Amino acid sequence: MAANEVVSSVIRDAFPDRPVAELCEVGTSWNGANETLGVQFADGDRAFCKVAVDGDGTRIARERAVLRYVAAERSIPVPSVLAADRNGTPPYLVTAPVSGRELTVAWNDADENSAREALLYRVGRTLATLHAELFDAHGEIVGEADAATPAIAIDPAPWPDVLRSTIERTREIGTTERLAGHYDAVVDCVEANRSRLSDAPAALLHGDVAMPNLFVADNAAVDDDTTVDDGIAAIDWELAHVGDPARDLVRAEDQLLNGFDSTGPEAYATALHDGYREVAGGLPPGFAERRPVYEVVRMLGRSGFLDQWATYLDEPIDALADRADAELQARLTAV
Numbered sequence: 120m121a122a123n124e125v126v127s128s129v130i131r132d133a134f135p136d137r138p139v140a141e142l143c144e145v146g147t148s149w150n151g152a153n154e155t156l157g158v159q160f161a162d163g164d165r166a167f168c169k170v171a172v173d174g175d176g177t178r179i180a181r182e183r184a185v186l187r188y189v190a191a192e193r194s195i196p197v198p199s200v201l202a203a204d205r206n207g208t209p210p211y212l213v214t215a216p217v218s219g220r221e222l223t224v225a226w227n228d229a230d231e232n233s234a235r236e237a238l239l240y241r242v243g244r245t246l247a248t249l250h251a252e253l254f255d256a257h258g259e260i261v262g263e264a265d266a267a268t269p270a271i272a273i274d275p276a277p278w279p280d281v282l283r284s285t286i287e288r289t290r291e292i293g294t295t296e297r298l299a300g301h302y303d304a305v306v307d308c309v310e311a312n313r314s315r316l317s318d319a320p321a322a323l324l325h326g327d328v329a330m331p332n333l334f335v336a337d338n339a340a341v342d343d344d345t346t347v348d349d350g351i352a353a354i355d356w357e358l359a360h361v362g363d364p365a366r367d368l369v370r371a372e373d374q375l376l377n378g379f380d381s382t383g384p385e386a387y388a389t390a391l392h393d394g395y396r397e398v399a400g401g402l403p404p405g406f407a408e409r410r411p412v413y414e415v416v417r418m419l420g421r422s423g424f425l426d427q428w429a430t431y432l433d434e435p436i437d438a439l440a441d442r443a444d445a446e447l448q449a450r451l452t453a454v
Contacts, residue, residue, distance in 0.1 A: 122154040126168045129211045130158055133202040137162065146331060149427050150292045152178070153357075158213070166201055169212045169357075176205030178357040179212045180262040184271045185323070185356040186214070191269035195248055196336070196352035205262070217352035219336035226330060236390035239375065241349040242333065243394025246371060249353075250322040250364035250399065257281050257321045258361050271323075273361055278321070279313045281362050285326070286416065288358070293423030297440055301422040301447055308415045308454060316412065319363035320404055326358030328371035364403040368395060369413040379421055379428050380442050411454045418447045 123142045130139055141159040145167065152173045158166040171179055183203040190197050198214035220228075222238065229235045256275040264270040276284075283306055290302050309316070325332075336350030372391055376383025392402060421428060421443050429436040 122156060122170075122172075125154065125170055125172070125209065126156045126158070129168055129170055129207065129209070130213070132207070133204075133211070133213055134160075149294060149424050151294060152292050165216050167198070167214050167216065169214075171210040174209055176207070176210030177261070179203060179210040180205040181260045181359060182212055182355075182357040184263040185260060185359045187263065187269040188271045189249070189323075189353075189356070192252070193249055195245055196334075196350070197356070198352075198354055214354075217334050217354060219334035219350060219352055221331060222333040222335055222351075223330040225335040232384070232386065236386060238335065239387055239390040240394035240397075241335070241351050242328070242371065242375065243391040243396075244349045244398050245333075245351040245353070245394075246325075246328065246364075246368060247395045247398035248349075249325060250367065250403065252322070254321040254323070254361050256361070257319075257363075259284060260360055277313075277317060278319050278362055279309055279316045281360055282309055282316065282366070282416065285358070285360065285362075286419065289419045289423055293419070295424065295426045295436075297425050297436065298422040298443060301419060301443075304447065304451065305415055305419060308412060308451060312412050312454065315409060316363070318405070319365065319409060321361050322364040322367075322403075324360055324362050324364065324367040325353055325356060326360060326367070326370075327355055327374075328353075328367065329374040331355075363405075363409065363413075365406040365409050366413045366416075368392075368403060368406065369410055370417060373414075373417045373420070379432060379439065380446055411450070415447070415450045415454055418443065418450060422447065 126142055138161040139158060140161045143157040145155050145157045153169055154172050155167060155169040158168050183200055186197050186200050189195055196217055198217050201215055202213040204211055225238060226235060257278040258273040258275040259281060260271050261274050262272050264272040286302060286305055332353060332355045334352040372388055376387050395402060425436050425439050428439055
């Protein structure tokens with residue numbers, strides 16, 4: 120069944136009294152397990168409907184729980200949940216739009232480097248706000264602890280095991296097996312560094328801090344105390360988990376600043392880190408020590424999606440595979 124037919128069916132079930140005027144594409148996604156479409160209701164309201172086309176409602180339950188929790192417990196704007204059913208056919212989540220411009224648009228509109236550095240500074244503050252309150256243990260988020268309150272249910276596990284689970288999720292949604300051996304090499308690296316990773320703090324991580332998942336409001340304000348409202352709204356929380364905040368920051372830097380095998384300007388990374396320090400008082404404990412391991416893990420965002428990168432960069436996939444293989448080996452050596 121086509122994506123628009125699936126979403127139309129879901130919306131009819133979730134909102135039987137609200138006719139839909141239009142469904143629209145919302146941009147490119149590299150996650151083939153989901154389909155997301157914009158919904159324009161006949162009354163003029165808009166929404167976004169995500170369906171788990173693989174039938175796995177786990178991600179839907181996780182995202183619904185995290186959205187409710189963050190809305191209640193953090194000063195970070197997130198989409199309101201309008202409807203959700205982890206047991207639906209297919210499972211689905213319907214959310215309201217968030218305010219502001221997609222960070223990609225704000226970034227492209229910035230007419231000088233200082234404006235981009237200011238944006239990254241705000242992202243750093245937002246991440247530090249998300250990570251501010253620590254949990255007793257690391258773990259996978261499995262849903263809501265109590266339907267009456269915005270609390271998340273966590274299946275606790277040692278951080279190296281949770282990190283391995285995120286690697287396996289990347290393997291599941293990867294779009295090519297050209298470098299399938301990279302997954303095993305990365306898992307081996309995590310196992311070899313369990314002692315380095317095990318004492319990491321436990322914070323709520325977004326898990327996918329990419330420009331399309333961040334929206335910038337131009338009327339941001341900062342309170343006099345440490346409560347922050349930088350006008351950075353975050354969407355797409357299905358990869359959220361409780362883990363080492365250093366991992367979220369390393370991933371954010373890579374996704375926001377780096378290319379396939381290029382590194383963004385040092386001033387940009389400094390702005391991101393300075394924003395984080397402004398709220399947290401410093402980078403996450405153990406950041407420098409564990410960063411090399413997380414940079415190895417980040418290679419899977421290239422290795423598992425070579426075909427997507429080849430289309431995006433308009434380069435031969437063979438050349439990208441060779442470069443990815445060489446880069447992984449260099450990062451493993453650095454660990």
